[in-house]
Amino acid sequence: MSDGRWFEETLHDDVRLTFRATEVLAEQAGDHQHLALFKNVTFGDVLMLDGVTQVTTGDEFVYHEMMAHVPLFAHGKAREVLIIGGGDGGLAREVLRHRAIERVTLVELDADVIGFAERHLGSIHRGTFDDPRLEVVIADGSVFAAQTERWFDAVLVDSTDPIGPGEVLFQEPFYRDVARILKPGGVVVTQNGVPFLQPGELKAGLGNLRRALPEATAYIIAVPTYFGGHMTLGYAGTPAPAPERATLTERFAAAGIGTRYYTPAVHQAAFALPAFIAELVDAA
Numbered sequence: 001m002s003d004g005r006w007f008e009e010t011l012h013d014d015v016r017l018t019f020r021a022t023e024v025l026a027e028q029a030g031d032h033q034h035l036a037l038f039k040n041v042t043f044g045d046v047l048m049l050d051g052v053t054q055v056t057t058g059d060e061f062v063y064h065e066m067m068a069h070v071p072l073f074a075h076g077k078a079r080e081v082l083i084i085g086g087g088d089g090g091l092a093r094e095v096l097r098h099r100a101i102e103r104v105t106l107v108e109l110d111a112d113v114i115g116f117a118e119r120h121l122g123s124i125h126r127g128t129f130d131d132p133r134l135e136v137v138i139a140d141g142s143v144f145a146a147q148t149e150r151w152f153d154a155v156l157v158d159s160t161d162p163i164g165p166g167e168v169l170f171q172e173p174f175y176r177d178v179a180r181i182l183k184p185g186g187v188v189v190t191q192n193g194v195p196f197l198q199p200g201e202l203k204a205g206l207g208n209l210r211r212a213l214p215e216a217t218a219y220i221i222a223v224p225t226y227f228g229g230h231m232t233l234g235y236a237g238t239p240a241p242a243p244e245r246a247t248l249t250e251r252f253a254a255a256g257i258g259t260r261y262y263t264p265a266v267h268q269a270a271f272a273l274p275a276f277i278a279e280l281v282d283a284a
């Protein structure tokens, strides 16, 4: 048995992942959620909210690259992006690497997550909170979407799982508001969990998204932290999910963005769904 305190992720009823913390960097009971940040030899710095792993410095690139670059390269002309959640700043970082982006509005419920990230997660946000194109709003994303009069080219829902404050972000009224604030030609991406372990999160969440945006589908990514096989991200809106390879290659080259997971080939392949995931998507 190795030394150190063990942090158990309590997300799933029947199977749990436990991390050995070589150092606890910070722990606080915030107004909305319990936050814990610790060091792990394999994953680097690990952020847990209410016992659920949110982000690790070791593999965050997978999730953030695929949540930003797939919709933005599919769209090709996005200028205004809305991020709901995403208080660690990793997704905003990837979005802002697209030089054509003029403004990113990040609506995070929990100010503690942002403060925490600013203090402790510099290797994730990498100065993003100082970018003048980023506007941070502390609010419930569902309330913001219901009330804003602005329109967006891309709405990226970088949420927690559908328990606690994140639950509203998987429901039909929220998606109807998202559809309302989407510019013509706009695109939406959501996080829909690991379908082998959470089939309902994909089926119910995508079903609700589809009732607001009928063409909704999903794509797959492999994030070691979110164990249990593929993770799915929902995709909806006007741009074809996976444009021609030549188009993606041209846009990717023009952007000059170096990546560790995203490539035009991976972009296209991500929409090839294993049969058991395709069944859930079709049934949604």
Ligand code: SAM
Pocket (backbone or CB within 6 Å): 049, 054, 055, 056, 060, 063, 064, 084, 085, 086, 087, 088, 090, 091, 107, 108, 109, 110, 113, 139, 140, 141, 142, 158, 159, 160, 165, 166, 167, 168, 169
């Ligand atoms: N970026 C992470 C990753 O790499 O997987 C994803 C998790 S991100 C930290 C999720 C954020 O969603 C949390 O900071 C949480 O506070 C926020 N959140 C949950 N419910 C929300 C809501 N209703 N409105 C806005 N933000 C919400």
